Amino acid sequence: GCSSTGSSNDVIKLGFIGPTTGDAAIYGSSAEAGAMLAAEEINAAGGIDGKDVEIIAYDTKADQTEAVNAYNRLRDQDGVIAVIGGTLSGETLAMKDIMVSDNMPVLSPTATAVEVTQDAPNIFRACFLDDYQGAAAANFSADTLGAKTAALLVGAGNPYSEGVSKAFETAFVAKGGSIVGTESYGTTDKDFSAQLTKIKEMNPAVVFVPDYVQTVGPILQKAKEMGITAKFVGADGWDGVQVEYADAAQGNYFTNHYAADSPSQTVQDFITAYTTKYDKVPNSFAALGYDAVYTMVSAIKTAGSTEAESIITALAATEHAGVTGNLKFNENGDPKDKEVTIIKIDGGELKYEATVVN
Amino acid sequence: MPVLSANNITMQFGGLTAVDKFNLNLEPHELVGLIGPNGAGKTTIFNMLTGVYVPTSGDIILNGQSIIKKSTHDIVSLGASRTFQNIRLFKDLTAVENVKIAYHNFIDYNMIQGMFRTKKFWIEEKKAQEECLKLLDIFDMGEYANTLAKNLPYGQQRKLEIARALASDPKVLMLDEPAAGMNPNETEELMNTIHFIRNKFDITVLLIEHDMKLVMGICERIIVVDYGKTIAEGTPDEIKNNPEVIRAYLGD
Amino acid sequence: MDKSKRRAYIINTIAIIALYIIFFVLIQTQTMNKYFIGIAILTCIMIIMAMSLNIVAGFLGQMALGHAGFMAIGAYSSASFSIALFNSGTELPNIVVLILAMAVGGTIAGIFGILIGTPTLRLRGDYLGIVTIGFSEIIRIFFVNFQPTGGAAGLKGITKLVNFNNVYWITIIVIILIFTLGRSKQGRAIISIREDEIASESAGIPTTRYKVLGFSMAAFFAGIGGALYAHYQAFLEPSKFGFMFSIEMFVIVVLGGLGSLTGSIISAIVLTILPEMLRGFAEYRLLVYSLVLIIMMIFRPQGIFGRSEFSLTTAIDALILRKNTKNTVDGGES
Amino acid sequence: MLKVKDLNVHYGKIHAIKGVSFEVNEGEIVTLIGANGAGKTTILQTISGLLKPTEGVITFNGENVNKMPAHQIPVMGIAHVPEGRRIFADMTVYENLIMGAYIRNDKEQIDEDMEKIFLNFPRLKERIKQIAGTLSGGEQQMLAMGRALMTRPKLILLDEPSMGLAPLLVDEIFNMIQTVNDAGTTVLLVEQNANKALHIANRAYVLETGLIKLSGSARDLLVNPEVQQAYLGG
Amino acid sequence: MVNLFLQQVINGLNVGSIYALIAIGYTMVYGIIKLINFAHGEIMMFGAYFAFIAATSFQMPVWAVLLLSMTIMAIIGVAIEFVAYRPLRNAPRLSALITAIGVSLFLQNLALIIFKPEPKVMPKIFPEMIIKIGSIEISSTTLITIGLSLVFMVLLDLYIRKTKQGRAMRAVSEDKDAAILMGVNVNRTISLTFALGSALGALGGVLYSVAYIQVYPTMGVMPGLKAFIAAVLGGIGIVPGAMLGGFIIGMVETLTKAYLSTTWADAIVFGILIIVLLFKPTGILGKNTREKV
Numbered sequence A: 001g002c003s004s005t006g007s008s009n010d011v012i013k014l015g016f017i018g019p020t021t022g023d024a025a026i027y028g029s030s031a032e033a034g035a036m037l038a039a040e041e042i043n044a045a046g047g048i049d050g051k052d053v054e055i056i057a058y059d060t061k062a063d064q065t066e067a068v069n070a071y072n073r074l075r076d077q078d079g080v081i082a083v084i085g086g087t088l089s090g091e092t093l094a095m096k097d098i099m100v101s102d103n104m105p106v107l108s109p110t111a112t113a114v115e116v117t118q119d120a121p122n123i124f125r126a127c128f129l130d131d132y133q134g135a136a137a138a139n140f141s142a143d144t145l146g147a148k149t150a151a152l153l154v155g156a157g158n159p160y161s162e163g164v165s166k167a168f169e170t171a172f173v174a175k176g177g178s179i180v181g182t183e184s185y186g187t188t189d190k191d192f193s194a195q196l197t198k199i200k201e202m203n204p205a206v207v208f209v210p211d212y213v214q215t216v217g218p219i220l221q222k223a224k225e226m227g228i229t230a231k232f233v234g235a236d237g238w239d240g241v242q243v244e245y246a247d248a249a250q251g252n253y254f255t256n257h258y259a260a261d262s263p264s265q266t267v268q269d270f271i272t273a274y275t276t277k278y279d280k281v282p283n284s285f286a287a288l289g290y291d292a293v294y295t296m297v298s299a300i301k302t303a304g305s306t307e308a309e310s311i312i313t314a315l316a317a318t319e320h321a322g323v324t325g326n327l328k329f330n331e332n333g334d335p336k337d338k339e340v341t342i343i344k345i346d347g348g349e350l351k352y353e354a355t356v357v358n
Numbered sequence B: 001m002p003v004l005s006a007n008n009i010t011m012q013f014g015g016l017t018a019v020d021k022f023n024l025n026l027e028p029h030e031l032v033g034l035i036g037p038n039g040a041g042k043t044t045i046f047n048m049l050t051g052v053y054v055p056t057s058g059d060i061i062l063n064g065q066s067i068i069k070k071s072t073h074d075i076v077s078l079g080a081s082r083t084f085q086n087i088r089l090f091k092d093l094t095a096v097e098n099v100k101i102a103y104h105n106f107i108d109y110n111m112i113q114g115m116f117r118t119k120k121f122w123i124e125e126k127k128a129q130e131e132c133l134k135l136l137d138i139f140d141m142g143e144y145a146n147t148l149a150k151n152l153p154y155g156q157q158r159k160l161e162i163a164r165a166l167a168s169d170p171k172v173l174m175l176d177e178p179a180a181g182m183n184p185n186e187t188e189e190l191m192n193t194i195h196f197i198r199n200k201f202d203i204t205v206l207l208i209e210h211d212m213k214l215v216m217g218i219c220e221r222i223i224v225v226d227y228g229k230t231i232a233e234g235t236p237d238e239i240k241n242n243p244e245v246i247r248a249y250l251g252d
Numbered sequence C: 001m002d003k004s005k006r007r008a009y010i011i012n013t014i015a016i017i018a019l020y021i022i023f024f025v026l027i028q029t030q031t032m033n034k035y036f037i038g039i040a041i042l043t044c045i046m047i048i049m050a051m052s053l054n055i056v057a058g059f060l061g062q063m064a065l066g067h068a069g070f071m072a073i074g075a076y077s078s079a080s081f082s083i084a085l086f087n088s089g090t091e092l093p094n095i096v097v098l099i100l101a102m103a104v105g106g107t108i109a110g111i112f113g114i115l116i117g118t119p120t121l122r123l124r125g126d127y128l129g130i131v132t133i134g135f136s137e138i139i140r141i142f143f144v145n146f147q148p149t150g151g152a153a154g155l156k157g158i159t160k161l162v163n164f165n166n167v168y169w170i171t172i173i174v175i176i177l178i179f180t181l182g183r184s185k186q187g188r189a190i191i192s193i194r195e196d197e198i199a200s201e202s203a204g205i206p207t208t209r210y211k212v213l214g215f216s217m218a219a220f221f222a223g224i225g226g227a228l229y230a231h232y233q234a235f236l237e238p239s240k241f242g243f244m245f246s247i248e249m250f251v252i253v254v255l256g257g258l259g260s261l262t263g264s265i266i267s268a269i270v271l272t273i274l275p276e277m278l279r280g281f282a283e284y285r286l287l288v289y290s291l292v293l294i295i296m297m298i299f300r301p302q303g304i305f306g307r308s309e310f311s312l313t314t315a316i317d318a319l320i321l322r323k324n325t326k327n328t329v330d331g332g333e334s
Numbered sequence D: 001m002l003k004v005k006d007l008n009v010h011y012g013k014i015h016a017i018k019g020v021s022f023e024v025n026e027g028e029i030v031t032l033i034g035a036n037g038a039g040k041t042t043i044l045q046t047i048s049g050l051l052k053p054t055e056g057v058i059t060f061n062g063e064n065v066n067k068m069p070a071h072q073i074p075v076m077g078i079a080h081v082p083e084g085r086r087i088f089a090d091m092t093v094y095e096n097l098i099m100g101a102y103i104r105n106d107k108e109q110i111d112e113d114m115e116k117i118f119l120n121f122p123r124l125k126e127r128i129k130q131i132a133g134t135l136s137g138g139e140q141q142m143l144a145m146g147r148a149l150m151t152r153p154k155l156i157l158l159d160e161p162s163m164g165l166a167p168l169l170v171d172e173i174f175n176m177i178q179t180v181n182d183a184g185t186t187v188l189l190v191e192q193n194a195n196k197a198l199h200i201a202n203r204a205y206v207l208e209t210g211l212i213k214l215s216g217s218a219r220d221l222l223v224n225p226e227v228q229q230a231y232l233g234g
Numbered sequence E: 001m002v003n004l005f006l007q008q009v010i011n012g013l014n015v016g017s018i019y020a021l022i023a024i025g026y027t028m029v030y031g032i033i034k035l036i037n038f039a040h041g042e043i044m045m046f047g048a049y050f051a052f053i054a055a056t057s058f059q060m061p062v063w064a065v066l067l068l069s070m071t072i073m074a075i076i077g078v079a080i081e082f083v084a085y086r087p088l089r090n091a092p093r094l095s096a097l098i099t100a101i102g103v104s105l106f107l108q109n110l111a112l113i114i115f116k117p118e119p120k121v122m123p124k125i126f127p128e129m130i131i132k133i134g135s136i137e138i139s140s141t142t143l144i145t146i147g148l149s150l151v152f153m154v155l156l157d158l159y160i161r162k163t164k165q166g167r168a169m170r171a172v173s174e175d176k177d178a179a180i181l182m183g184v185n186v187n188r189t190i191s192l193t194f195a196l197g198s199a200l201g202a203l204g205g206v207l208y209s210v211a212y213i214q215v216y217p218t219m220g221v222m223p224g225l226k227a228f229i230a231a232v233l234g235g236i237g238i239v240p241g242a243m244l245g246g247f248i249i250g251m252v253e254t255l256t257k258a259y260l261s262t263t264w265a266d267a268i269v270f271g272i273l274i275i276v277l278l279f280k281p282t283g284i285l286g287k288n289t290r291e292k293v
């Protein structure tokens, strides 16, 4: 290798790791798109003390081995000084031990599993933890929607879906509600009629479906066809559902990082810039990828150095007001006091409904 | 006491009775021919005798032991081996390897000894190599020992199959049309070989063949089947002049 | 052991040691960074996987599309074992733990090989292929749902025990063992089944027993590969062991040449390194990779080596011979 | 009718046919005899287009055969009963015969021809619904012959049709060949059974390792001491 | 309860008929060149994309959407055979299998680059209606899916069994040289087989995407694998077997999810497949012909 001795002088190299091919491509490529947009904006605004930020992005195919290879390469061949990633919990956990022993400054935009940041002083994340928004959704369902009964529809084998729904269950029961049934589906399932038929019979007030748009969309569509009247509630994976599944999602709620109709200039600018650049509406992955880069860059600026230890120290103390809210970290490296926004889907638009802080 | 006997064996394929209550008694050291029209059931009889097919009914006794329902490889170790009507060699292996595979049961080391190549491995392999080469030499095939079976001339392939069948040290050797595709000279040579191995290894030979020169020339006894049933049995001379056999098989 | 064999042994031993010294120097002088070391380790593991798969696919001639399942069993069982061992406060040196874990992973995978092979190996060709896919998917789904090993979220907290040093020697040993297996009476019996099962039975080979033996040996070595993988990655996700991974291994074996162990080795090296070399292509990476695969297959349909083995001795002889004919009229003994 | 000129065929590096020339005239029975591996099968396969010659010309009724795609050759009137029979093992006997008439569209005459074949081979009629792969060797040979005749060929190439047949059937097959020939089909016959072949043939060529070594009228060759020595077991 | 069950049976028929259509493509190609055409799932995916484009960008009527998608994929199928499989016609079977895997990966990643990973929502191209039989509700889409599948399957089966071209296909699949000697144009017959198989695969893709409303680059993988299993279950190479296998897999899958377990559904489907094959080693309709020796 020729560039194995740290970053060269005129650019500051950051790594990005996430799946951009294979089954999970949609997550990695959204987060990557957000990250790239942020870097572009930062460079247009003068970069870091005049140096451009360069993001080197590697695909993982959502495969743990690939993730480790990608990370090793970013470190040894490309000489990045910090990493944005991984995008999925699994790939991030696979890289965790090496990242920790390298003391690499890492900010994962979207890895939600609890262990990602545990015992890892150099690893941070921008997203909520699973329990965090699960509880928020439960509180909202119980308090605001006044639901006494809820059914869970969970993606089995999908840690995100399982984690969030477990948190929902705990919080909902703590509020005195009862879970009338839990149905699950496999990660590659496309046919949900069997499960929904059963849920219809249970007749709950709320159905909690924490999953991503491409799964939630068809579920909502089918539910509507079957005439299920319960309210559907979801989590940040729903972001984007208003575009293609507006009818089916009408009148339902989900927890998110920000509201598209928020008066915040940051949010509006982001949405405009993203839509212009990519010709599509950003989802939560894109927003988190975007914020992660800004946060990391802000920490590097504060550190005034490309040296790992000072970036980590700076990161731990950083506070960044981003699209997804005000990001600052607790001692674990997880977001602290991050607000959960409740969104209502109305007429193909995402409408701000409430803000919940756990 | 016969080495191999079949009592009323029958084989049905769906509605078709390919072999019908067939009986056979092979005495030690005999050289017997099994002839009959195409489709008479000769190969099917071989398949039953060697455990490739399980007879619909009837019993087969090899060396005093019933081998009905025994698997082919067990029957081989009990002393009956065969060749095939359509040559079935291990095409991508050399001639000597083909023979060595059938010599399998006489090579004595286990997998661990083989993988770690203990002394036993070397001794046993050396012995196997020598024995198998010796066998090839009997068929004048020493020069072909390291030739891939598929590259052997046709006649040599036929002989290799016989050598392979002999490697398992059978008491009964069954040959299915060994001279098929051979010209008269090659057939002549094959006749001598069959005679020779029968005496050298002191075995019983049962052979199917349509070449009457070969059958009449070396068989001591001939069994004629038609439609799965024995229609005649006797010495070559008796068979040659049996009107029933002439009608059904020989033509005039 | 005759003279030429002894000579081959000596040449190969020298080559193995020389290769190790080269790596050792490269690593010590840090000419080879961690990224390359990581790839080298993975390559070793993939060599073991490909060689072991070659026992079923190449020697036995069966279409086995579920090798990832056995690897998963080996990985999970060895990892659970080492985790339990460390939790019990063992004082054993790491290499001993690794060897024990490999033994556990290999044995359990081998046992599953017997359990799965016994009923299924009477199926032929593509039917066997699909059943092996089926079993390996069932194994994967089991680990997705099995909470004691972390379920879908994965198994964490495995101690990293594998480094280039130990994986190199373990790979060499596995290579040698699989080679010698192929050239023993058991190996011959297994190969004869590939050539012609009916003829093999008729030559007195208990084909069912040897099929199961071949299958379980493949599973055993796959389990060892899995154990190494677990203790290199230090984290296991069930999704890693999906259908596509089995296919990937199968591709390696076919590309190397079914039945050619040296082919498997070369092909494992090429196909592990290729995707890394293509990283620069970003989203076009897999497009290029698949094109390379198609083109390689069209130009070398029988695989890199077909069924033959690459022999260092022969290669050296060929080199010397060429030199000799060039330089002197009389090649003579060398 | 059929003219083979200076034919050379290679299998990779193996030079199997080394400049063979011969011809078959309309109405004749010509036989090619030779030891195993002499190249008889190779020649027939080249005529029917399954193999491409490296050199040489094959003309049939004046038309250059080796320039046309192999599947056109049966349309020209050349049928080939291949070595090892090559019947469609998973199809029924009936379907095999119908496949023989693939290039024809005259339904009634197809039925007629089939009846004729059944007259010659009653065993086939008995087994009309049997899956061809389970027929015995001899039965398969009859089927292969029948299938080829279904194309209504002008020239039929026969590759060791008597191989593996019972003596009675061998006679029958040779009678068949005679009948087919009498009915106007020209025959090129490859045989191991040189004796029988020479008895029904008009002319013969003796092939040895890819070269024609002798040729002449069948009658002459039958009494040729060289031939007797090498191929007639005399 | 009974109604619920019947409802689930209809769901099963719906998925099953799609699996069956896709499985036929596998089986036909397998039958003729003994190749598991791994790219078949991707043929189906591209078929769905073309239908999506035709229906959204060009607002074509439904018959035109189907015709267009099937025709384009028939052509692409033939092209794939020509470029990637024909050069390997005489190579070992498994080599061709590897190119098929290569083609599959290639097409999938090509789609990823062209169409991006986000799923597109397939419009409802069939007239929308709910048909009530007793208290069971069936959507017109379901009925049309099942109906179309059945019609095409029956036509194809008749074609293969009764016509000259169909017989030629079987002849080529058994022995290419012998087929040539009968005057069969082998290349054309193989191309035809790919065309038919790919067109049916495309139809399956369109129906699948209409039923599950999405089109995305990896959509062919799972139904492709399921259809492959279906083909094997029914006896690979046998068209009616593929149909039967497709319906069985669809039904088992749906009923397992409804009554046994959703997390283990795929494992159970595989389990059943394995058990069936253990008792019937060449698939349900596979001929159990012992090799004649």
Ligand SMILES: Nc1ncnc2c1ncn2[C@@H]1O[C@H](COP(=O)(O)OP(=O)(O)OP(=O)(O)O)[C@@H](O)[C@H]1O
Binding pocket: B013, B016, B018, B036, B037, B038, B039, B040, B041, B042, B043, B044, B045, B085, D134, D135, D136, D137, D138, D139, D164, E290, E291, E292
């Ligand atoms: N597996 C099978 N399934 C159905 N029928 C079979 C099977 N094997 C053999 N047959 C039938 O059984 C009869 C006897 O066949 P067999 O092969 O034993 O004949 P054979 O006497 O060896 O004839 P040949 O001399 O032509 O080889 C034939 O009619 C054949 O069609």
Ligand SMILES: Nc1ncnc2c1ncn2[C@@H]1O[C@H](COP(=O)(O)OP(=O)(O)OP(=O)(O)O)[C@@H](O)[C@H]1O
Binding pocket: B154, D011, D014, D016, D034, D035, D036, D037, D038, D039, D040, D041, D042, D043, D083, D192
């Ligand atoms: N597919 C092949 N590949 C390589 N060499 C071949 C192939 N087929 C035939 N040969 C070689 O070509 C030569 C002629 O073979 P061919 O089959 O034409 O002989 P033949 O006269 O028909 O013999 P037989 O009487 O055994 O049928 C032989 O030396 C043979 O080994």
Ligand SMILES: [Mg+2]
Binding pocket: B042, B043, B044, B085, D136, D137
């Ligand atoms: Mg026979």
Ligand SMILES: [Mg+2]
Binding pocket: D040, D041, D042, D083, D159
């Ligand atoms: Mg020949």
